[in-house]
Amino acid sequence: MRSRETILSAVKANQPANTGLPDISIFEKRVKGSAHKFATTLKSVGGKIFYVTDYEEISRILLKQYGKEMRIVSPIIELRDIRSDNPDTLDSIHQLQDVELAVLKAHFGIAENGAVWITEDYMQYRILPFITQHLAVVIHADDIVPTMHEAYELISKATYGFGTFIAGPSKTADIEQSLVIGAHGPRSMTVFIINNNNAEEESRR
Amino acid sequence: MNEQPNKDHATLALEFNRDEERVNWHDETLWWIRQKRDKAAHQLVEWESLREAASQIKNNVLSNLQNYLVQFEQNAVANGIEVHWAVDAAEHNKIVHRLINEAHATRLVKSKSMLTEECGLNEYLAQKGIEVIDSDLGERIVQLAKEPPSHIVLPCIHKKKEEIGELFHKHLGIEANISDPQFLTETARQHLRSVFLTRKVTLTGVNFAVAETGEFVICTNEGNADMGAHLADVHIASMGIEKIVPERKHLGVFLRLLTRSATGQPITTYSSHFKTPRDGKKIHIIIVDNGRTVQLGRKDFRNSLKCIRCAACMNTCPVYRRSGGHSYHTAVAGPIGSILAPNLDMEKYADLPFASTLCGSCSNVCPVKIDIHEQLYKWRQVLVKNGHAPTVKKAMMQVMTWTLSSPVLYHAAGKAGRWTIKHAPFAINNKFNPWYKQREMPASPALSFSDWYKRNK
Numbered sequence: 001m002r003s004r005e006t007i008l009s010a011v012k013a014n015q016p017a018n019t020g021l022p023d024i025s026i027f028e029k030r031v032k033g034s035a036h037k038f039a040t041t042l043k044s045v046g047g048k049i050f051y052v053t054d055y056e057e058i059s060r061i062l063l064k065q066y067g068k069e070m071r072i073v074s075p076i077i078e079l080r081d082i083r084s085d086n087p088d089t090l091d092s093i094h095q096l097q098d099v100e101l102a103v104l105k106a107h108f109g110i111a112e113n114g115a116v117w118i119t120e121d122y123m124q125y126r127i128l129p130f131i132t133q134h135l136a137v138v139i140h141a142d143d144i145v146p147t148m149h150e151a152y153e154l155i156s157k158a159t160y161g162f163g164t165f166i167a168g169p170s171k172t173a174d175i176e177q178s179l180v181i182g183a184h185g186p187r188s189m190t191v192f193i194i195n196n197n198n199a200e201e202e203s204r205r
Numbered sequence: 206m207n208e209q210p211n212k213d214h215a216t217l218a219l220e221f222n223r224d225e226e227r228v229n230w231h232d233e234t235l236w237w238i239r240q241k242r243d244k245a246a247h248q249l250v251e252w253e254s255l256r257e258a259a260s261q262i263k264n265n266v267l268s269n270l271q272n273y274l275v276q277f278e279q280n281a282v283a284n285g286i287e288v289h290w291a292v293d294a295a296e297h298n299k300i301v302h303r304l305i306n307e308a309h310a311t312r313l314v315k316s317k318s319m320l321t322e323e324c325g326l327n328e329y330l331a332q333k334g335i336e337v338i339d340s341d342l343g344e345r346i347v348q349l350a351k352e353p354p355s356h357i358v359l360p361c362i363h364k365k366k367e368e369i370g371e372l373f374h375k376h377l378g379i380e381a382n383i384s385d386p387q388f389l390t391e392t393a394r395q396h397l398r399s400v401f402l403t404r405k406v407t408l409t410g411v412n413f414a415v416a417e418t419g420e421f422v423i424c425t426n427e428g429n430a431d432m433g434a435h436l437a438d439v440h441i442a443s444m445g446i447e448k449i450v451p452e453r454k455h456l457g458v459f460l461r462l463l464t465r466s467a468t469g470q471p472i473t474t475y476s477s478h479f480k481t482p483r484d485g486k487k488i489h490i491i492i493v494d495n496g497r498t499v500q501l502g503r504k505d506f507r508n509s510l511k512c513i514r515c516a517a518c519m520n521t522c523p524v525y526r527r528s529g530g531h532s533y534h535t536a537v538a539g540p541i542g543s544i545l546a547p548n549l550d551m552e553k554y555a556d557l558p559f560a561s562t563l564c565g566s567c568s569n570v571c572p573v574k575i576d577i578h579e580q581l582y583k584w585r586q587v588l589v590k591n592g593h594a595p596t597v598k599k600a601m602m603q604v605m606t607w608t609l610s611s612p613v614l615y616h617a618a619g620k621a622g623r624w625t626i627k628h629a630p631f632a633i634n635n636k637f638n639p640w641y642k643q644r645e646m647p648a649s650p651a652l653s654f655s656d657w658y659k660r661n662k
Contacts, residue, residue, distance in 0.1 A: 004290040007494045011446065012271040014502030019268045021451060022261040024458055027251060041471060093436065094402060112461075113471035126483060127435035130428045130475075148457035148472075156454060161481035165460075167472050170428040174343035174359060176366045177234055178386035183342060184394060184401070185428025185475070 028153065033111035033144035035193055042114030045168035046181050048190040055079060055138075058103075058192050062136065066101050074103035075124040076138065093127050102132035106166075107158075108143040109191065110151050115167035116191065117151060119160040126162050130170075135186040137166070141195035213556040218528035221363075222643055231363065232526040238359075239520040241469025242570065249461075259458050260574035263511035266449050267501065273416040273449045274492065280419025284481045286488045294324035297493050301326060301408065301441060302333055304489055308439045310406045314397075316423070316430035317341040318410030319357050319514060320443050320493060322536035326408075338400050340429040342393050349376045355530025357537055358467050358516040363529050397429070407433035411444035411490070412513070413459060417452040420480035421490065424463065424473040431477055440488045442479070446497050447510040459513060462572035466515040500548045505583045509544045511573040518567035518577055524560055533557060540567035544580040547588065555593035558584035616655070623649045 039049040052058055055078035063082055066072060071084045073096070083103075090096070104123060106116035116137050120126055129135055145151050155163070170185030181187060222228055246252045266273060278288045291297035297320075305313060313330065315321065315337055327337045327348075339348045343360035347353065349372045354360030361369070366384040373389055374381045377396050383389065409430045413422040421442060423430045434440045450456060464470045482488040501507050519525045519539030530538035535546040535554060543557035558581045567577040588594060594602075608614045625632050626649035634646055652660075 003292045003296060006292050007290055007446065007492070007498065008271055008274060010494065010498035011274065011501065014498050014507075015270050016268050016501075016504070016507065019261070019264045021265045022258045024258055024262075024454065027255070027258070027457070045470065045474070097398075097402060110472075115472050115476070125435075127432070130431040130435060148461050149454070152454040152457040160478070161483075163478045163480075164431070165472060165476040167470075167474055170426065170474055172342045172390060172427050173468075174341070174346065174361055175369055175386040175389055176364075177238070177359070177362075178366075180387050180390040182394065183390060183427035183429070184340070184397060184432045 027149045029146040031146060033146040035141045035144050037111040038109045038114060038144050042168060042191060045114055047114060047168040050192050051195055052192050053196055070100035071098055072101045073099050076103055076105055079103055087124055093125050096125060096128060096131050099132040101134045101136060102128050103136040104129060106137045106139045108145055108154060109139045110145055110148060112147045113167055115165040117165055119163040130185045132186055134188045136190045138192045141193050214532050214560040217532035221529040221532055228527055231529060235520045235526045238468060242466055242517055245465035245469040255458055255462055256572055256574055259462055259572055262455050263573050267507060267510060273451060274446060276416040277414055277419055277449055281490060284419045286490055289489060289491045291491055291493045293495050297324050297491055298326050298329040300491050304441055305335055305406050308406050312336045312404055313406050313408055314338050314340055314400050314404040314433045315408045316433055317344055318443055319536055320410060320445055340397050340433055342427060345393060356516060356519060357514055401432040401436050405437055406439045407437035408441045409434060411442050411448050413450050413456055414444055414448045415453050416449055420478050422456060422476060422478050424476050426474045428475055431475055438486050443491045443493060445493050463513055463515055466517040466572040496549045506544060506580055508575050509580060511575055512541050513573060515572055517570040521566045521570050523562060540577045544577060544584060547584050551591060551593055555588050619653050
């Protein structure tokens with residue numbers, strides 16, 4: 001513990017006179033986020049978007065895309081008919097290494113950067129949204145905020161052990177700045193926006 | 206890491222400059238990233254206000270750092286995280302080694318952490334018989350090449366895809382002469398997936414540590430930090446004391462600025478918030494000083510501790526773009542590295558504050574408004590005062606002082622210079638004059654300005 005005291009007393013001796021914190025509430029837009037902007041931004045970072053009316057439609061789309069052969073894992077109860085196995089009974093998280101598709105709920109999306117916020121309770125296992133070959137996420141059109149400031153306003157009331165913003169599939173441009181999708185995490189990210197009111201209008205835009 | 210202590214920035218830059226085509230590619234690619242940064246920044250009308258807010262938050266952090274560190278520690282411990290303190294690189298490395306031993310492991314998978322580069326962790330662990338694998342693609346590539354990263358965000362920006370194909374051929378068993386980035390990335394994905402699945406201990410950096418909640422945030426595009434952390438039994442996170450932000454809501458400001466400044470993306474693919482360990486697993490945080498409290502005490506230079514490691518200053522720097530990251534012979538290259546490194550070792554890094562044109566572009570793009578070019582200028586004063594200026598430069602400065610303080614000498618010198626360029630260019634354009642390396646001769650004017658003025662007034 002001597003190092004702790006050494007560092008803290010050196011910090012105290014050397015830190016400058018107190019300056020105040022700025023008011024960052026000025027950045028809050030206090031309006032709803034635009035689903036259209038969210039969708040456009042997510043697509044620009046390699047994500048895919050579907051406007052749907054309910055989980056039945058999501059099941060149909062996913063089954064058509066992935067078929068019944070692929071391993072699909074989801075803690076979402078409405079999707080129990082399309083999931084391959086019940087991940088509640090895993091002996092080890094390493095058994096998730098051959099998951100083809102994971103479908104998770106997110107708390108909300110952010111229009112300015114196309115990210116969704118997912119906490120541990122929606123993941124079942126922290127590794128699931130990263131180890132899966134493909135990721136699908138479900139949000140409601142009403143749950144889209146304009147910027148990160150409104151996002152943290154919502155998160156401020158939340159408790160979680162782990163939470164993450166995910167914006168698109170995993171990617172890298174480390175080799176000569178050529179963008180490659182599918183670095184270590186999912187090779188694709190699809191977001192289903194459930195919109196019971198004006199799904200058609202949005203999808204036509 | 207593979208530092209060349211006898212070679213200064215100019216010498217190493219000269220080596221980089223031998224391959225003109227590569228230098229041009231390096232220069233243009235980094236400028237292209239700078240342009241993407243501009244495009245992203247210009248989309249936000251509040252961009253300048255965000256920079257100002259970020260700067261003020263970081264000023265507040267530095268001015269209350271002791272309290273924030275104690276608060277962060279208390280909350281992290283309450284969340285079930287074990288907190289360690291390291292005064293210097295050696296202590297940091299020892300702690301990491303002890304934690305690996307305690308986990309009965311001999312192998313470590315690591316995601317990007319410039320702090321561990323600064324501490325020389327990989328070399329230290331190698332000596333102790335611990336195998337370390339870097340999991341960020343760019344870092345894995347330079348690790349295979351036995352080189353340090355040349356850029357803090359794009360570690361292998363100095364490498365061509367053909368060289369990477371050759372490395373993968375040699376080390377990862379692919380066929381020779383493959384240079385397709387898609388194929389090479391897939392090769393690394395398969396290789397590193399098996400690494401992630403078999404390592405019990407992982408080490409990551411920390412982008413932000415929240416005093417209010419005791420959580421910390423790690424940003425990646427590849428997902429490598431998460432793959433390592435969520436599969437391992439023990440997660441070690443190394444952070445400098447300056448990584449603190451006061452409250453969770455302040456992350457909003459920094460996450461909006463970080464990636465837009467770095468690559469022009471609106472946010473990294475993953476911004477992961479670690480608050481508690483998984484059931485039965487462990488998270489350790491090592492809080493490292495290693496010279497930072499000294500920098501905190503230097504009034505003119507403490508601002509450098511506000512850095513969030515976006516690398517915008519490197520991408521925009523006309524010197525960095527044309528001299529390459531390795532020419533800075535320090536873990537963090539470029540303008541910000543040149544004001545951080547002399548704090549650690551004034552003699553060893555005395556050349557770096559001179560590796561700049563002082564054009565100020567770095568300060569203009571800095572998301573937390575660090576006065577980088579002013580600090581570079583101030584470091585020069587400190588270094589010269591402390592006797593760290595090169596002898597030749599000192600002698601030249603004395604000659605310049607005499608010449609510029611005497612009008613007769615000044616005019617005579619001007620005339621002699623013009624005559625020499627015209628009639629004896631070899632006297633200047635030779636290998637003893639560094640100004641003529643990679644440069645064309647300018648034409649000599651027929652008249653000096655004062656002669657021209659006398660004739661035309």
